[in-house]
Amino acid sequence: xxxxxxxxxxxxxxxxxxxxxxxxxxxxxxxxxxxxxxxxxxxxxxxxxxxxxxxxxxxxxxxxxxxxxxxxxxxxxxxxxxxxxxxxxxxxxxxxxxxxxxxxxxxxxxxxxxxxxxxxxxxxxxxxxxxxxxxxxxxxxxxxxxxxxxxxxxxxxxxxxxxxxxxxxxxxxxxxxxxxxxxxxxxxxxxxxxxxxxxxxxxxxxxxxxxxxxxxxxxxxxxxxxxxxxxxx
Numbered sequence: 380x381x382x383x384x385x386x387x388x389x390x391x392x393x394x395x396x397x398x399x400x401x402x403x404x405x406x407x408x409x410x411x412x413x414x415x416x417x418x419x420x421x422x423x424x425x426x427x428x429x430x431x432x433x434x435x436x437x438x439x440x441x442x443x444x445x446x447x448x449x450x451x452x453x454x455x456x457x458x459x460x461x462x463x464x465x466x467x468x469x470x471x472x473x474x475x476x477x478x479x480x481x482x483x484x485x486x487x488x489x490x491x492x493x494x495x496x497x498x499x500x501x502x503x504x505x506x507x508x509x510x511x512x513x514x515x516x517x518x519x520x521x522x523x524x525x526x527x528x529x530x531x532x533x534x535x536x537x538x539x540x541x542x543x544x545x546x547x548x549x550x551x552x553x554x555x556x557x558x559x560x561x562x563x564x565x566x567x568x569x570x571x572x573x574x575x576x577x578x579x580x581x582x583x584x585x586x587x588x589x590x591x592x593x594x595x596x597x598x599x600x601x602x603x604x605x606x607x608x609x610x611x612x
Contacts, residue, residue, distance in 0.1 A: 389565030389590015406439025428462035436560035444509035446568015512573035526557025565590030
């Protein structure tokens with residue numbers, strides 16, 4: 380069985396349809412197959428311009444959501460179906476996506492930003508984008524220490540994604556991300572939304588990761604994410 384490999388702003392995922400796998404993926408097989416990629420996108424089913432997917436982390440756990448992962452799935456489905464707009468279902472959350480040339484615009488839905496609190500001596504803002512995030516404003520180069528410290532902190536019994544962000548000016552942020560079940564990655568779509576929401580609240584924000592820039596638009600508690608997605612093999 381052959382997986383296709385896709386890239387989105389520095390993240391790389393393997394993608395395969397469940398119908399071609401012979402049987403649904405399981406954690407042990409994910410750990411065997413994932414290699415150096417940031418996860419596996421398992422396409423459960425398709426119906427025209429709609430697809431249901433499962434997002435697997437490299438450690439065999441399942442992610443509730445991934446902005447870069449759903450953007451890759453959207454590009455894959457658009458190329459397969461010929462549709463300009465597609466819908467990607469992840470668990471109970473549905474992401475609508477529109478092709479914009481080399482980029483994809485996604486409506487990621489509601490974003491919840493919680494009151495800042497002190498955790499492990501750090502000022503942390505928790506954000507939900509269909510998955511959990513803990514945002515710290517500071518030096519992004521601190522992520523190797525802050526990431527594992529917060530990911531497994533008792534405050535987050537199911538673990539959390541972690542970002543350390545520096546505000547560079549109105550509408551611009553630089554960040555590094557530590558993904559739950561993955562470790563540090565070069566970028567993250569939902570992390571971009573979490574960072575933008577925690578630092579700006581509303582409006583247009585460009586979030587710069589080591590893997591590249593992602594654009595976020597925040598309106599009335601809802602987030603849109605714009606970025607690239609391409610097949611690499």
